[in-house]
Amino acid sequence: MNLSLRQLTVFREVMRSGSISQAAKTVARTQPAVSTMMATLEQELGFPLFLREHGKLTPTPEARYFLEEAEAILARLERTKQALSKINALETGRLRIASHPAASGLFMPRLLTGFLKDKREVEVSLIMRSSGVIEDLVASQQFDIGFAETPRPRASIDQVDFDLECVCVLRADDPLARKPLLSPDDLDGKPMAVLFEDHTTATQTEFAFAARGRSFNKRLELRTFMPGLQFVSDGFCYMICDMITAYSHILQGSQPSSLTMRRFIPRVGGSVSILTPAYVSQARLAQAFSAHLAEAIARMREETEAYLDAAGRG
Structure with a gap:
């Protein structure tokens, strides 16, 4: 028949x-x-x-x-x-996203809100994990997309890396806020908040002070930079922090803030990556969100640099 x-x-x-x-x-x-x-x-x-x-x-x-x-x-x-x-039309499907803490508070939720605006039937699983755990979740294909600090290359993961500049956070009424750039000379002996000892930003910051023969005063050691914003706001310390945390603060610019940000020299970098499983084809929805995320990172870099330029001009 x-x-x-x-x-x-x-x-x-x-x-x-x-x-x-x-x-x-x-x-x-x-x-x-x-x-x-x-x-x-x-x-x-x-x-x-x-x-x-x-x-x-x-x-x-x-x-x-x-x-x-x-x-x-x-x-x-x-x-x-x-x-x-x-x-x-990318109007249905499921996205499983694992994000590191710096992006989970504001950056990733705002990004997803815009992406999902016309996609009412798309289901999303969003979790916050450390970058090392995210690598394993993506490598084992438990999640479609990971957004994490840049890992060492692995055969089981495809990654797109973004090198981002760290910034110095200080109180807006601090005398140092009058300067367009800050360096170890300016922060010599001043209390600092940094991440845990083996984190790349902590080692880069400490090395920058040592290279100039300046005193590095580590007052606070943190797991993430976000709580450091409050310590800086309360006048406890200064902080060289990642761009995503700084950008999240800039996005809340409509709210009164006691903080401001300046470029720090020598440059301290903080690389992040979009991670996807290497041994499976990526769904169209995941491909679209990966591209959306990459565009948002580029936009974040442009807007943060514009903020720093404007702040530096006073």
């Missing part, structure tokens, strides 16, 4: 209209073509679908039963078409 979707569609229209001529108009075919198609369908099935008497069609009981099957098949096909259309 060799049935086609066209045959099922035409048969349904004949049953609905009760007329070959009316069905032909509905499906935009000629009347002889529809008659031939119904005759061929009956041959394939092996039993008559209509009794033809005095130019009228009377459906057989078998035709009524077959109509239920045909409508079920065509309805399923229509649902499939709609689902595929939504997939193509």
Whole structure:
């Protein structure tokens, strides 16, 4: 038996209209073509679908039963078409995203809000984990996208790296805020907040002081930079922090702030990466969000640099 979707569609229209001529108009075919198609369908099935008497069609009981099957098949096909259309338009699907702490508080939620605005049927799993844990989650294909501090290359992970400049955070009323750039000379012996001992930003910052023969006063050691903003605001310390934390603060610029930011020399870098599983093809939705994330990182860098330039000019 060799049935086609066209045959099922035409048969349904004949049953609905009760007329070959009316069905032909509905499906935009000629009347002889529809008659031939119904005759061929009956041959394939092996039993008559209509009794033809005095130019009228009377459906057989078998035709009524077959109509239920045909409508079920065509309805399923229509649902499939709609689902595929939504997939193509990125309107449905699921995203599993793992983000490191610096981006989880404001940057990633704001980014997702914009991305999901016209995608009401997209489901999202968003978790915050340390960068090392994120690597393993992506490598094991438990998550579609990871946003983390740049790891060492692994065969099981594809990564796109972004080198970001760290900035110096200080109180807006601090005398040092009058300077466009800050260096170890300016912060000599002043209390500092840094991340844990083996973090790259901590080692770079400490090395910058040592290279200039300046005293590095580590008053606070943190796991993430976000709480450091409060310590700086309360006058406890200064902080050389990652751009994402700084940018998250800039995004809240409509709120009064006691903080400001300046460039720090020599440059302290903080690289981040978009991570995806290497051994599976990425879904279109994940590809689109990865591109959206990359654009947001570039925009963040531009806006933060513009802020630093404006702040440096006073």
